[in-house]
Amino acid sequence: MTVTTTVPTLTDGVVTLRAHSLDDADAIVDQSRDPESLRWTTVPRPYTREHAVGFIEGNLAAWGEAGAKRSWAIEWTDDGGDARYGGTIDLRPGAAASVGELGFGLHPDARGRGLMSRAVRLVVRHAFATPVWGVPVRRVHWRAIVGNWGSRRAAWAAGFTFHGTLPGSHPDPDGGPDALDTWMGSITPGDPLSPQTPWLAATPAEGERVRLRPWRIEDIDAVEVRNDPEHWMPSRSIIRRENFATWVHNRQERMAEGTGIDWCVADVESDRALGGITVFSRGGPITDVAELGYQFFPSARGRGAAKEAARLAVAHALAPTSEGGLGLRRLVAETAADNEASNAVLRSVGFVEFGREHAVDRLADGGWGDGLYWELLPGGTTP
Known part of the structure; x- marks a missing residue:
């Protein structure tokens, strides 16, 4: 040599x-x-x-x-x-x-x-x-x-x-x-020397009641214990005080991998965290289709915060990339059939139910509940 x-x-x-x-x-x-x-x-x-x-x-x-x-x-x-x-x-x-x-x-x-x-x-x-x-x-x-x-x-x-x-x-x-x-x-040789996946960011957006912004570690002070039925959301996705730092880090990793954007939904006047909303993909980086998800602390419910946050997130997801949005062709969502508040949020921003899966969610009383599937296309059209 x-x-x-x-x-x-x-x-x-x-x-x-x-x-x-x-x-x-x-x-x-x-x-x-x-x-x-x-x-x-x-x-x-x-x-x-x-x-x-x-x-x-x-x-x-x-x-x-x-x-x-x-x-x-x-x-x-x-x-x-x-x-x-x-x-x-x-x-x-x-x-x-x-x-x-x-x-x-x-x-x-x-x-x-x-x-x-x-x-x-x-x-x-x-x-x-x-x-x-x-x-x-x-x-x-x-x-x-x-x-x-x-x-x-x-x-x-x-x-x-x-x-x-x-x-x-x-x-x-x-x-x-x-x-x-x-x-x-x-x-390796032949790989482009440029990003292979998008690095997404929680772009701030503001409405009349709430603003969407990145999560901060100090938002832990606003986290509240939830008493929702277990079948409404996967346990690993729930915001909890005891694992908040890890939860935030995992959301930052999703954005770095291009598989999701997670916003803190904060009160527009106090900036106190009310909950979170996300646009994400279950199968790799977001391309033209993504899923909408959200959760709110008990004290933040019943005041229109979830509906306004969903409107802001959907607007960002569907906006053209030339305008800073994700340029998505289609948004989807999944809910429990008995989660009326969550279903109302989806309907308020134009989602349409397109499917029902029977007896898929195990209930606290030992019975089985149905799951609903939703979709939203720009302009409110459906296939």
Whole structure:
């Protein structure tokens, strides 16, 4: 294998990947002491300039070692026209010489500018075009601690396919006794270096009584105990105080996967959470058909909040993509036949019942109830 100590410079005209320099040391210290870096990485603590110098020298030396990682400094131009150190990205040897593992981190000043996804594309292109460790690289993996949305979004924007969550697979950066879960993804030659699925967002909308907005962790204070019949909604979907953080995280993951949008329905005057409404798909990313679902806390019922929230969500779902909507062709819903309030909400926004499944819901008294199927097409037409 031919080993070189020359670090290839990669650029797309906005981001440049180059060899690390001792001039980067102070910026590396700043980055490594930043709370977000400490939260998601296992950098030494406390981080000193000596650590930065060792990091730089180690990265440069690795280019002369067969089978070692390949690291670049990320350089960008700030608003004043000055070239600045923006972070580090490296390609590490994986399970075989034909597999690489991506690692990266940004300086705080470089975040929120789309720079990392550009850097990822540059490294991926280089990996697939160059026998990095003596043979062509056929797959590049990405991994991040669950909750590191910045890392996930960079990988998503660069075309990585998300493979799921691996429990207990990363040491706790804070030194805790428990291993943390990680997200995992990869990309192969020929895959487009662009998002493979939509990343949906809870776009705010406001009516006379309620507003739709993203959920916040502090909304837990508004969560109320529900006493609805068990067959009205799957237990895993119910908002509860005891699992609220997990519930919100799962909804954020659905949006990142393009399989659903979940809004908090809040009082338009107090902004207090009244319940939630969702547009989602049961079979992969939303395309042209999706399902409507909703739930409201007991104190929020009987005031028209659910009907107005449904109207706002339906409007977003059916609005053309050119206007920021989902551009859906059809919406569907499922309810229990005896859930009169929920059925009234669907009728109020134009849904039409198109089917009934008999004796499908187990009732508290041991009997069986029917389930209803609903649909809504733009213009209120039905096949």
